[in-house]
Every structure is written in structure tokens, then in C-alpha cells.
Amino acid sequence: MTEGPNRPLPGGPALVAALALAGCQESLPTAATDELVRGGVAVEVILPFEDFGTRTRVYGGYGRASELGGGFVAHAFGSGTGGVQEEGGLEAVTLLRFGRYPEFVSVSDTTGTTRPDSSLTFLSGRIAARFDTLSSVLPGPVEVTARAITEPWDGISANWEYAIDTLRHHVLWSQPGGGVLEEIGSAVWDPSTDGDSLHITVDSARVASWADTLNLARGVHLSTDHPGVRLQMRSALLWLETLPSINPDTLVDVLADTEATSFIYDPIPRIPDGSLRVGGAPAWRTVIDLDIPNTLNGPPDLCEALGCPLEITETHVSYAALQLTTHAESPAFAPSDTLTIDLRMVMVPDILPKSPLGPGTTGITGVALAPQLFRPPAGQIVEVPMTTVVRDLLRGETSDGDPVSSTVALLSTFEPLSIEYLSFEDAVGPGAPRLRLILNFSQGSGG
Amino acid sequence: MGRRIPPLATLFGLIPAVLLAAVPGGAGAQSFLGYRALGLPVGAAQARAVALGNLGIGLPGVQVNASDPASAARILFPTVSVSMQPTWGDFNLDGQTGTTRTTRFPMIGIGYPVLSAEGTVTVSLSGHMEQRWAGEQDRVVSLGGIDVPVNDRFETNGGSSVARVGWAQRLGDRFALGGSVGTYIGRIDQEFQRTLDSLVVGSDVRSYEENSSWQYGGYTFSAGFMADPHDLIHLAGAVEWSGDLTQEPRLETGEPGLSYSIPLRLSGGATSRLSQRLHINGSFVYQDWSAARGFEPGVVSDEKLSYGAGLEMQLIQRETRSFPMRLGYRHSALPFGYRDQGAVETSWSLGFGVNLVEIEGVRFGWMDFAAERGTRMSAPLSENFWRATISIGISSS
Numbered sequence: 001m002t003e004g005p006n007r008p009l010p011g012g013p014a015l016v017a018a019l020a021l022a023g024c025q026e027s028l029p030t031a032a033t034d035e036l037v038r039g040g041v042a043v044e045v046i047l048p049f050e051d052f053g054t055r056t057r058v059y060g061g062y063g064r065a066s067e068l069g070g071g072f073v074a075h076a077f078g079s080g081t082g083g084v085q086e087e088g089g090l091e092a093v094t095l096l097r098f099g100r101y102p103e104f105v106s107v108s109d110t111t112g113t114t115r116p117d118s119s120l121t122f123l124s125g126r127i128a129a130r131f132d133t134l135s136s137v138l139p140g141p142v143e144v145t146a147r148a149i150t151e152p153w154d155g156i157s158a159n160w161e162y163a164i165d166t167l168r169h170h171v172l173w174s175q176p177g178g179g180v181l182e183e184i185g186s187a188v189w190d191p192s193t194d195g196d197s198l199h200i201t202v203d204s205a206r207v208a209s210w211a212d213t214l215n216l217a218r219g220v221h222l223s224t225d226h227p228g229v230r231l232q233m234r235s236a237l238l239w240l241e242t243l244p245s246i247n248p249d250t251l252v253d254v255l256a257d258t259e260a261t262s263f264i265y266d267p268i269p270r271i272p273d274g275s276l277r278v279g280g281a282p283a284w285r286t287v288i289d290l291d292i293p294n295t296l297n298g299p300p301d302l303c304e305a306l307g308c309p310l311e312i313t314e315t316h317v318s319y320a321a322l323q324l325t326t327h328a329e330s331p332a333f334a335p336s337d338t339l340t341i342d343l344r345m346v347m348v349p350d351i352l353p354k355s356p357l358g359p360g361t362t363g364i365t366g367v368a369l370a371p372q373l374f375r376p377p378a379g380q381i382v383e384v385p386m387t388t389v390v391r392d393l394l395r396g397e398t399s400d401g402d403p404v405s406s407t408v409a410l411l412s413t414f415e416p417l418s419i420e421y422l423s424f425e426d427a428v429g430p431g432a433p434r435l436r437l438i439l440n441f442s443q444g445s446g447g
Numbered sequence: 448m449g450r451r452i453p454p455l456a457t458l459f460g461l462i463p464a465v466l467l468a469a470v471p472g473g474a475g476a477q478s479f480l481g482y483r484a485l486g487l488p489v490g491a492a493q494a495r496a497v498a499l500g501n502l503g504i505g506l507p508g509v510q511v512n513a514s515d516p517a518s519a520a521r522i523l524f525p526t527v528s529v530s531m532q533p534t535w536g537d538f539n540l541d542g543q544t545g546t547t548r549t550t551r552f553p554m555i556g557i558g559y560p561v562l563s564a565e566g567t568v569t570v571s572l573s574g575h576m577e578q579r580w581a582g583e584q585d586r587v588v589s590l591g592g593i594d595v596p597v598n599d600r601f602e603t604n605g606g607s608s609v610a611r612v613g614w615a616q617r618l619g620d621r622f623a624l625g626g627s628v629g630t631y632i633g634r635i636d637q638e639f640q641r642t643l644d645s646l647v648v649g650s651d652v653r654s655y656e657e658n659s660s661w662q663y664g665g666y667t668f669s670a671g672f673m674a675d676p677h678d679l680i681h682l683a684g685a686v687e688w689s690g691d692l693t694q695e696p697r698l699e700t701g702e703p704g705l706s707y708s709i710p711l712r713l714s715g716g717a718t719s720r721l722s723q724r725l726h727i728n729g730s731f732v733y734q735d736w737s738a739a740r741g742f743e744p745g746v747v748s749d750e751k752l753s754y755g756a757g758l759e760m761q762l763i764q765r766e767t768r769s770f771p772m773r774l775g776y777r778h779s780a781l782p783f784g785y786r787d788q789g790a791v792e793t794s795w796s797l798g799f800g801v802n803l804v805e806i807e808g809v810r811f812g813w814m815d816f817a818a819e820r821g822t823r824m825s826a827p828l829s830e831n832f833w834r835a836t837i838s839i840g841i842s843s844s
Binding site for chain 1: 477478479482536538540541543545546547548549550579580581582583584585586588590591595597599600601602604639641643648649650651652653654655656657786830
């Protein structure tokens with residue numbers, strides 16, 4: 001007999017461990033049958049504004065036109081179609097300021113060797129403007145004129161009336177819309193042949209004068225005299241034609257810095273009466289005070305199935321959306337391209353309009369609204385999902401335990417997003433906002 | 448007994464690990480049977496009994512067996528035994544087929560002899576009923592006049608166990624009595640989830656989830672005997688009485704608690720030695736659920752009698768070790784069917800034991816293995832399973 005009483009059995013524990021590991025993956029038996037899943041009650045509830053909201057307000061002035069990063073050029077846009085008809089439509093001009101010129105350029109000398117050349121002679125310039133061909137509204141080829149600004153102006157705060165409009169410093173233009181101007185040149189932009197680019201030549205004298213970066217009056221004023229036009233400019237560059245000293249037979253194009261891109265416009269939209277507003281530059285926000293009910297007394301199907309009044313909690317809310325009715329307001333500011341909006345909680349409503357906001361609730365892209373929804377006669381219903389907000393309000397806190405606010409703001413996903421804004425019917429009237437809820441209740445399931 | 452008991456360091460290292468693993472896993476049979484009631488009962492939990500087709504009573508030898516109250520009477524040293532059961536199954540429900548897989552730890556037993564009183568204190572935790580299954584159904588609901596596809600899923604996970612404390616008393620060399628008091632414990636978690644089609648409803652749609660959790664409670668008492676009226680015969684019997692099994696909500700959902708009556712359970716078993724190395728055993732359990740309260744009509748099965756039998760042969764018999772081979776058949780009456788048909792589980796089993804330290808028929812360290820091939824039937828449901836049972840025990844000073 002070879003084994004002794006003290007000799008352990010080596011394979012036993014290993015076998016147990018192997019079996020344990022082999023069986024540790026769990027897999028539930030799952031079958032598709034009504035017997036095992038009795039299901040529940042799903043119901044759609046549309047609440048009128050008075051059942052979920054108490055007040056709406058519209059605030060404006062968020063951000064500056066210069067923060068848009070582009071510009072607008074418009075003349076008598078929207079006149080004769082209502083809205084700003086009395087004022088003759090929308091007037092908008094783009095203001096540009098170019099900065100320091102390049103101090104050297106690498107060029108090939110007569111021997112073919114590339115060398116830096118800091119002794120440059122600037123011969124002329126060329127303003128290259130790129131327009132948004134989709135959002136620009138124009139009947140055909142449009143002549144755009146570049147003029148030189150002659151009065152000191154602020155690239156951040158300038159507006160139609162003021163060249164400088166900061167907190168403690170206000171300087172009026174000598175005449176609204178850019179003050180006294182000097183002609184630079186003009187060009188016709190025809191998207192069908194030019195694509196999205198427009199080029200205007202700048203003479204050498206103007207190029208030389210703009211080299212003085214201490215001159216706060218330097219700048220370009222882009223406008224049009226073509227009525228009914230609204231162009232959205234995405235970017236503008238100043239190309240300089242220069243003659244290098246080491247190879248005088250060669251002309252080199254170099255790019256000047258762009259210090260400021262902004263736009264000014266007239267008239268400034270007034271606070272709306274009878275409508276809600278989102279967007280614009282500076283931007284508008286619509287603020288809504290909510291009072292989400294935690295019991296329901298309808299609809300009849302729901303009451304019949306589960307009895308009423310029926311308490312609802314956040315778990316019952318599978319979907320919630322604010323239904324807004326589009327409103328055709330001023331054609332001068334009507335959207336010509338898709339705009340995106342978001343809905344966020346107003347965390348300290350008492351200090352509106354400057355309250356901090358909660359995180360966005362509609363995702364990175366927001367809710368995209370097509371421009372045709374806002375064309376007369378409008379009246380289209382659009383939905384802004386707010387499931388998170390409603391669930392958080394019913395819970396009394398966010399899912400992370402943070403505080404919630406029953407005041408929400410509708411705003412563009414970025415402020416400002418465009419000079420255009422969106423209008424919706426206000427809380428009075430048949431087009432008042434509504435709350436669409438999809439609620440689920442189980443009737444007890446399984447065994 | 449003058450011999451020195453060998454050390455069992457290997458097993459002492461393994462058992463805590465298995466115990467640790469057992470705590471979170473709990474019991475987990477997987478069956479649709481009893482989905483409207485308490486689920487599927489946990490059968491014999493020790494590999495030796497499983498291999499022999501035994502129903503947990505009437506096997507000779509030193510052991511702590513929750514369903515055989517007197518079986519621990521002859522324990523000489525503190526004893527711990529634990530079982531593990533990985534299961535692989537498949538089902539056919541009205542033509543739908545699927546597979547299942549799980550591991551459960553159906554029994555942990557401890558016996559502590561009090562030599563001065565010639566008895567043993569027993570503590571055990573054993574599975575009672577298990578409920579683990581899921582149902583799914585695709586539906587279309589109308590919301591505001593629009594048909595919206597939804598997917599409903601209901602999942603239930605958990606079961607009840609019994610924690611017992613008992614005493615087994617030797618009365619001479621051939622007779623012993625035992626009794627225990629136990630409490631039902633355990634929980635069941637249920638989740639209903641409805642997923643709406645976001646393409647129809649909207650991008651911000653959330654699944655609806657409803658969770659409920661129930662906690663089991665109640666008391667049970669059992670008493671039994673074992674006797675060796677002859678050197679070749681071992682007998683045992685037990686009766687178990689339970690109060691109502693209560694099911695109370697663990698969450699504040701406002702749902703009322705539930706209560707189920709558990710019928711009296713009678714069990715008995717016998718083992719006879721056919722030769723020096725060959726034993727035969729038989730056992731039965733009688734439990735009539737037909738009058739049990741608290742269940743929906745048609746849920747309770749008419750089946751009452753379970754029985755099993757098996758053979759054990761000592762393939763190798765050494766001075767301090769033995770290696771038995773086992774074969775068994777079991778027919779179990781299940782208390783709850785799928786619909787209104789009775790439910791029966793039958794299985795054939797094969798197993799072997801490794802009695803690491805055995806002196807004069809008393810095991811001090813053992814590992815038992817059993818493999819079962821079984822079938823459960825309750826029209827329109829049929830389930831098949833392969834189940835392995837591994838039990839480890841230590842009895843050492």
C-alpha cells in the first residue's frame with residue numbers, strides 16, 4: 001500500500017474549483033409568453049399649460065453679436081411682409097478689423113534656396129469673404145460693398161448705435177450704422193458661379209494705412225444696397241500681395257491676422273408680446289415656471305384601468321416633452337436654416353435673467369427645428385423632450401442627488417447661434433405650450 | 448478509538464473559500480415551474496444522497512443533514528459540510544426552447560458534539576424553494592393613436608431557505624432522536640421592464656422599470672429518529688411541520704404581504720447492507736399540497752409522493768480510505784406545475800465518493816460527487832438538466 005493516512009488527495013480541490021468556475025456563469029431561462037409577462041398599462045397624457053405651468057417670461061441680451069464668429073449683411077430684409085415693415089426691414093453690416101501683418105515670409109532666392117525674408121513690400125490686398133450659401137437669403141447675384149471705417153470702434157461691443165458700448169464707456173457712431181465711411185471697393189457675389197466666396201480688392205494705400213495697429217479706427221464695413229437680402233458670412237480674411245526683397249521677380253500672398261469679426265444691425269427686436277422667443281444675437285431665452293402634477297385624474301382609459309386620482313412618480317414617466325406651437329413673427333429674423341434649441345433648469349430663478357443654468361437636457365445636438373416650421377402661417381407643433389426634467393422634478397432631486405428647479409429655460413444650444421430667432425405661441429390661447437407624457441404602470445407581472 | 452485523526456489542512460483551506468462563495472450566490476434553481484407560486488423545491492443537497500437517488504433521509508454514517516434531524520447524533524468531532532451544485536439545463540415551452548445555467552450552494556451544515564450529553568448541536572442553512580426565470584414579450588401599444596412597439600421583460604430572482612438549529616440525541620448504540628427548529632429566510636427580487644421604441648416615441652424615451660423585493664419569513668419544526676435494528680439495516684424517519692410561509696415587501700411600495708401554508712412533510716428512508724461492500728437504500732417523502740392556502744387556483748399540483756432508491760458499492764476499501772461508487776433513481780413530486788397539470792421530476796444519478804479519512808466506518812474528511820440527468824414535466828413545459836453536486840465535509844477535533 002503506497003498511500004498513507006497523511007497524504008492529501010491532490011486532485012480534489014482542483015476539481016471542485018474547476019466545477020465552481022464552470023458553473024458560475026448564470027443564464028436565466030427566458031421565454032416569450034403572455035403567461036410570464038402580463039405587461040402593464042401605457043398611456044399618453046397631454047396636459048394643457050395651466051395643468052403643468054404657471055408662468056412664461058422672455059429675456060433677451062444673452063451674449064454679443066461678436067461672439068457669433070461671423071457676420072451678416074442685410075438691406076431692407078423682411079420689409080413689406082410685416083414685422084419690421086415700419087422700420088423698412090432689417091439692416092445689417094459686418095465689421096472686420098485686420099491686425100498685424102506678417103513680418104517675414106519664406107521664399108526661394110535666385111539660387112533656389114528657401115530663405116526667410118523680413119523686408120517685405122505690401123503691394124495690395126484682397127478681402128476674401130465666405131458666405132453660408134444655405135442660410136443666406138438672396139434673390140440672385142448681390143453686390144457687396146466694402147468701406148473703410150474711420151471712427152474708433154470696439155470689435156466686441158459695437159452695435160448699430162454705438163461704436164463702443166462697454167460698461168463704463170459709450171461712444172456713438174457719428175452716424176448710426178458705422179459712422180463716416182470711405183469706399184474701398186465692391187464685388188458681386190453670385191453663389192451659382194462664385195461658390196461661397198467673394199473677393200474685394202484693397203488698394204496699396206489702404207493696405208499701408210491698416211499696418212498701423214494702434215489705429216483703432218481701422219476696419220472694414222461690409223454692406224449691400226440690394227433690398228430683401230440677408231447674407232450670413234462665415235469668415236473673412238485679408239490676403240496681402242507682397243514683394244520679397246530676396247526675389248523681386250516673385251509675388252507672394254500672405255495672410256493678415258483677423259482681430260475682430262462682428263456685425264451690427266437695426267432694428268433691435270423688441271420684447272415680444274404674445275409669443276415666446278428663443279435664439280437671436282444677442283440671444284433670447286424663454287423661461288417657464290413649471291408645476292408638474294404628481295396625481296392624475298385622467299384620461300378615462302387610465303382611470304378605468306388603475307383608478308383615479310392616480311399618483312405618478314418619476315419611474316412612471318417614460319417620456320415627457322414640451323409641445324410648442326410655432327409662431328411666424330418678424331420675417332427679418334425668421335430662420336432660414338435649421339436652428340437647435342435646448343432646455344435647461346434655471347437654478348436660481350430669483351436672480352433672473354442672470355441665473356446659472358443646469359446642464360443641457362437634449363443632448364449635444366439639441367432639438368433641431370427646420371425653418372419651414374416658422375414660415376407663415378406657422379402653427380406647427382414641435383416637441384422639446386424633457387423627460388429628465390420631469391422625472392427629476394417628480395423625484396425632488398436629480399438622479400445624482402443634486403437639487404432641482406421647477407423653472408426651466410428654452411434657449412439655443414449655443415448663444416448666440418444666429419441672428420435668427422424662433423418664435424412660439426405663448427401660454428395664452430389655443431397654441432399654448434402643452435406637456436406630453438407617456439406613462440407606464442404595471443399591473444403586476446409574472447407569477 | 449485510539450488512532451490519531453490525520454490533519455486535513457487542504458480541506459480546511461478549501462471550505463472557507465466555498466463558504467465565502469456561497470454567501471452571495473445563494474440558491475438558484477432555474478425553472479418556470481411554480482412561477483405563479485413559490486417556485487421549484489430544493490431537493491437533496493448532499494452529493495452522496497443525490498448520487499443514491501435519496502431524498503435526504505435514511506443514509507447511515509456521520510453527517511449533518513437538514514432533512515434528517517437525528518442523523519448527526521453519532522458525530523464524534525465538530526463537523527462541517529457544504530455542497531455546491533452547478534446545473535446546465537434546457538427547456539421546451541410550447542415549442543419555445545432555451546438553455547439555462549446556474550450554480551447554487553444548497554446546503555451548509557455544522558454539527559458540534561456535546562459528548563457529556565451524548566448528543567450533537569446542529570446548525571444548518573439549506574435551500575427550500577427557488578424562483579429564477581425571466582419572461583419577455585414584444586407587444587404593440589397605442590399611444591395617442593400611434594402604435595408603438597414595446598418590449599416587456601419580467602425577471603424574478605431568489606428563493607427561500609431554512610436556517611435551522613437542532614439537537615440530535617443518541618439513545619444507546621442503535622437508536623437516536625433528533626429535532627430542530629428553523630426559520631424561513633431569503634428574498635425574491637422581481638423586475639419588470641418595458642422598453643418603448645424610441646424611433647416612434649422620441650429620442651428621450653426611457654425604459655419603464657418597476658422593482659419589487661420580497662422577504663420570506665415563518666417557522667418550521669422537525670423531529671425524527673434513526674435506528675439500526677440490525678447490523679444490516681439502518682432506518683430513519685422525520686416529520687416536519689411549518690407555520691405559514693410569509694412573503695413581505697422589502698420596499699415601501701404599499702403592497703400587502705402574502706402568506707402561504709406549508710403542508711406537513713413526512714419522510715422516511717432505509718439502508719440495507721447486501722454484502723460487505725454493497726448497500727441499497729430507499730427513501731420517500733409525502734407532502735400533500737392540495738389543501739395549501741394562499742395559492743392561486745390551479746397552481747398546486749396533485750402529486751404527493753416522492754421516492755428514490757440507489758446502490759452504493761465500495762470499490763476500494765483501505766484502512767483509512769474508501770472510494771464508494773453510487774447509482775440512483777429519484778422520482779420527485781413537485782408542488783407546483785406550470786399550468787394546471789401536475790409536475791414531476793425524475794432523474795438518474797451516478798456518483799462516487801472520496802473518503803479521505805475513514806476509520807471504522809466513520810468519515811472524518813470526505814468529498815462526494817454526483818452527476819444527475821433529470822427531467823421535469825408539466826405540460827406544456829418540459830425541462831431537462833444535467834446537474835453536478837459536490838459536497839465536502841470535515842469532521843475533526
